[in-house]
Amino acid sequence: MRMAVHRERTKRIYVGDVPIGANAPVSIQSMTNTVTVDVQATTKQIRSLEIAGCDLVRVSIPDQDSLAAFVKIKEQVNIPVIADIHFDHRIAIGAMEAGADGIRINPGNIGSKQKVAQIAQVAIERKIPIRVGVNLGSIKKGLLEQFAPDRVAALVESARQHVTLLEDLGVGAIKVSLKSSDVIETIETYRRFASICAWPLHLGVTEAGTLFSGAIRSAVGIGVLLFEGIGDTLRVSLSDDPVKEVFAGRVLLESLGLRSEGVHVIACPMCARANADISTIALELEDALSHIKEHLIVAVMGCAVNGPGEARQADMGVACDKNGAVLFVHGKAMKRIEVSEIVSTILEQIQKETSR
Numbered sequence: 001m002r003m004a005v006h007r008e009r010t011k012r013i014y015v016g017d018v019p020i021g022a023n024a025p026v027s028i029q030s031m032t033n034t035v036t037v038d039v040q041a042t043t044k045q046i047r048s049l050e051i052a053g054c055d056l057v058r059v060s061i062p063d064q065d066s067l068a069a070f071v072k073i074k075e076q077v078n079i080p081v082i083a084d085i086h087f088d089h090r091i092a093i094g095a096m097e098a099g100a101d102g103i104r105i106n107p108g109n110i111g112s113k114q115k116v117a118q119i120a121q122v123a124i125e126r127k128i129p130i131r132v133g134v135n136l137g138s139i140k141k142g143l144l145e146q147f148a149p150d151r152v153a154a155l156v157e158s159a160r161q162h163v164t165l166l167e168d169l170g171v172g173a174i175k176v177s178l179k180s181s182d183v184i185e186t187i188e189t190y191r192r193f194a195s196i197c198a199w200p201l202h203l204g205v206t207e208a209g210t211l212f213s214g215a216i217r218s219a220v221g222i223g224v225l226l227f228e229g230i231g232d233t234l235r236v237s238l239s240d241d242p243v244k245e246v247f248a249g250r251v252l253l254e255s256l257g258l259r260s261e262g263v264h265v266i267a268c269p270m271c272a273r274a275n276a277d278i279s280t281i282a283l284e285l286e287d288a289l290s291h292i293k294e295h296l297i298v299a300v301m302g303c304a305v306n307g308p309g310e311a312r313q314a315d316m317g318v319a320c321d322k323n324g325a326v327l328f329v330h331g332k333a334m335k336r337i338e339v340s341e342i343v344s345t346i347l348e349q350i351q352k353e354t355s356r
């Protein structure tokens with residue numbers, strides 16, 4: 001029997017039409033890394049993210065030119081777009097007027113309470129949620145000193161103060177992130193904050209790193225929290241193509257049984273018995289199938305030791321042997337194929353399954 005992850009109940013908010021919190025499916029976010037003023041490149045990247053399964057995308061708006069570009073970008077994309085704003089409350093207001101589905105601010109760097117209040121008023125009028133993003137890199141020095149050496153307490157207190165400020169201003173839809181680049185510190189911070197706050201939480205390990213190390217750090221940090229029932233939306237931050245962030249998020253959620261979308265490619269690690277380059281075949285398949293929303297398990301196995309067993313249990317799979325490979329579909333051995341035909345045969349088979 002599979003153990004189900006118990007999710008803590010949080011309040012429900014909506015970013016555009018995407019529900020967050022109160023047991024809504026954990027949504028996957030990413031962030032564009034194009035220059036926002038390049039409308040064409042940013043729009044293209046958002047479309048690629050959408051095809052990859054991204055639920056929400058964040059775009060930074062550092063200046064007025066980016067705000068002008070944001071207006072055009074917003075008109076050309078389908079998934080909800082969150083405007084990421086620092087320092088300038090007028091840009092936050094402009095982004096909401098331009099149709100942003102959510103804004104992410106750090107109230108601590110917006111300036112005076114009056115400026116935060118102006119943002120809050122527009123957010124309330126337009127029913128736009130605000131993400132309070134607290135980051136260890138930008139936390140108030142005074143708080144760090146007050147709670148030293150407990151940096152977790154400083155992060156939690158900083159988020160608590162910002163959330164209280166927005167609540168006092170009447171904001172009715174808030175989500176919160178509390179990020180550190182240290183995985184253990186991130187886990188502890190979210191745990192403590194989840195025990196005092198019912199707004200939905202956006203999970204992430206900030207500045208997680210490059211594809212390999214960043215994905216592992218994020219999987220550990222976000223994975224532990226989700227397994228404990230903490231977290232409502234996530235971003236796997238990678239110094240790489242944001243589409244890979246979405247893919248990593250999908251794998252993470254699927255591993256915890258929290259989402260079952262997309263193709264899960266099971267591939268053997270290869271040993272001296274391998275009769276084909278399983279790694280290259282599996283990567284080609286993952287790449288070609290990354291847009292598929294249906295949940296399918298595809299096994300690519302190198303030899304007869306575990307190959308037929310895994311391939312039989314998957315929706316479809318191949319078990320290689322000295323004479324090529326045997327294709328299995330829903331548990332039945334269908335036909336013998338050449339190793340060079342594995343990718344095309346599986347793609348063809350998936351095409352048939354998904355177009356039914």
Ligand code: SF4
Nearest residue numbers: 268270271274302303
């Ligand atoms: S399936 Fe075969 S080739 Fe692959 S790791 Fe196992 S024994 Fe080795």
